[in-house]
Amino acid sequence: MSAPIPHQQPIASTGNDIVDLSATDPQRTSSYRFYSRIISGEEKTLYDQLGGLPFDNYVWLLWSIKESVYKYTSRTDTALVFAPLTIPVLHLDPPSGDGFYKSMVIYGSEMLYSRSIITNRLIVTVVSNDENFDRTWWGFRPIDEAGYADQSAEVRTFALGKLHSALLRTDLRIEKSAAGYPVLLDGKGPLDIPLSLAHHGHFIAYSYRLPPDPPVPSSRSAILKLAVLFPNNSLNRKSAAN
Amino acid sequence: MDRRTILEELKKVLYPYTENKELLQNIDDHTNLVKDLKINSANLVDIIIDAEAKYNIEIDFDSAEKIITVGNCIDAIAEKIK
Numbered sequence: 001m002s003a004p005i006p007h008q009q010p011i012a013s014t015g016n017d018i019v020d021l022s023a024t025d026p027q028r029t030s031s032y033r034f035y036s037r038i039i040s041g042e043e044k045t046l047y048d049q050l051g052g053l054p055f056d057n058y059v060w061l062l063w064s065i066k067e068s069v070y071k072y073t074s075r076t077d078t079a080l081v082f083a084p085l086t087i088p089v090l091h092l093d094p095p096s097g098d099g100f101y102k103s104m105v106i107y108g109s110e111m112l113y114s115r116s117i118i119t120n121r122l123i124v125t126v127v128s129n130d131e132n133f134d135r136t137w138w139g140f141r142p143i144d145e146a147g148y149a150d151q152s153a154e155v156r157t158f159a160l161g162k163l164h165s166a167l168l169r170t171d172l173r174i175e176k177s178a179a180g181y182p183v184l185l186d187g188k189g190p191l192d193i194p195l196s197l198a199h200h201g202h203f204i205a206y207s208y209r210l211p212p213d214p215p216v217p218s219s220r221s222a223i224l225k226l227a228v229l230f231p232n233n234s235l236n237r238k239s240a241a242n
Numbered sequence: 243m244d245r246r247t248i249l250e251e252l253k254k255v256l257y258p259y260t261e262n263k264e265l266l267q268n269i270d271d272h273t274n275l276v277k278d279l280k281i282n283s284a285n286l287v288d289i290i291i292d293a294e295a296k297y298n299i300e301i302d303f304d305s306a307e308k309i310i311t312v313g314n315c316i317d318a319i320a321e322k323i324k
Contacts, residue, residue: 019284028288037287037306060284067283082283083307148261148280180277200282 012129014194014209015072017064018140019123020201021057029056038063038084046092053094053118060123061101062089065114068127069105071181071196072112078179124198126207135212137166140205151199156182159197159206166210184208243323245271248316255292256312259285271313289315297323 028034035055039047039062047058066087074080091104100115105127115133116125126138139162143154156174163184164170174195177183184191198205253266259281260266266279275281275289290306293299293315299322301309308314 023282024284028291033291033294034287037290037303063284081307081310085303086307200284 012194012209012211013072013075014136014196014207015068015070015075015127016138016196016198016205016207017067017071017125018198018200018203018205019060019064020146020203021060021121021123023146023201024056024060026054026056029059035059038066040085040088043089046089050092050094057118057123061116061118061125064116064123064125065089065103065105065127067198068114068125068196069107069112071198072127072129073107073110074179075181075194077108122203124203124205126196128209135210136207137162137210138205138207140203142202143199143204144202146202151204155197155199155204155206158204159195159208162206163193163195163208243320245316245320248319249312251296252293252312252315252319255289255296256281259289269312271311271316273312274310275312275315276310293319299323 035044038059043062047053047055050058053061063084066084066089067082069087070080070082074082087105087107089103089105093102095101099117101118103114103116105112105114110129112127112129113131113133114125114127116123121142122140124138124140126133126136128136130136139158141158143150145151145154160172160174163172169186171186172191173185174182174197175185182195182197184193184195192211193208195208196206249269253269256266256269256275256279257263260279262280269279273279275286276283281289286309290301290309294301297319299319301318301322305318305321309318
């Protein structure tokens with residue numbers, strides 16, 4: 001068993017979350033006693049203005065956004081505790097041409113943006129401080145077994161497969177930092193590629209963020225840029241299912 | 243009601259949300275609900291509401307936000323039923 005990866009201050013972050021709607025209770029979610037622990041009065045007003053979305057889906061959408069913000073932020077503030085009501089969603093747009101629900105959150109001193117996909121089976125979200133999500137890649141897929149060990153193993157295999165394809169290498173691995181967040185490593189140590197993993201019920205999801213200059217030898221940089229522009233699976237980005 | 247008694251009752255609240263039931267046998271104040279019991283964070287609100295119903299109490303938002311460990315749960319319950 002290797003020693004825990006020490007916490008390092010990253011220059012960028014990523015955060016994601018996924019909710020398997022079949023593992024939720026719509027009636028309980030819609031009760032004031034439940035949703036009032038997740039959304040504020042102002043966010044309830046936001047729902048009233050949004051329209052077109054079942055209320056329980058809205059509650060889990062905001063949960064998903066807030067959990068993603070927490071994951072994004074807790075990478076730099078490891079003492080942070082997830083408290084949904086302290087993460088205000090200020091603005092939420094319904095899907096337009098790209099199919100994403102988009103929100104804006106100010107948390108601490110940082111302005112963060114989210115993109116979420118809602119289907120009749122799931123809600124999946126990714127968060128970035130870059131409104132365009134230019135270097136953030138994310139994906140999700142269903143799994144057969146919903147046990148914790150299966151979820152944990154499957155999401156790591158899934159994310160590593162995508163990272164190996166995107167970075168054209170096969171020597172990567174994922175370990176947990178001492179603070180509990182996933183860290184991507186190669187044989188030399190942690191890479192400057194923040195990674196976030198999520199699982200719930202029969203779904204798993206990942207997000208990662210590439211640095212401005214990918215950490216590969218210069219002779220391979222042209223190939224890498226092509227790989228980033230044209231990944232093997234085009235669904236690996238921004239709407240990645242399966 | 244002493245902490246030991248609350249702990250035994252709390253195990254019943256945590257039971258439906260804990261995949262590996264055997265883990266509940268050895269929990270103590272320091273057991274982390276998410277990291278040690280592998281409870282999905284999406285169920286934390288369920289646990290608070292179930293605990294409220296079991297003890298006919300209302301756990302305030304500040305206390306709920308501090309519930310990370312079994313000890314935090316016991317603190318929040320003990321505070322309301324004393």
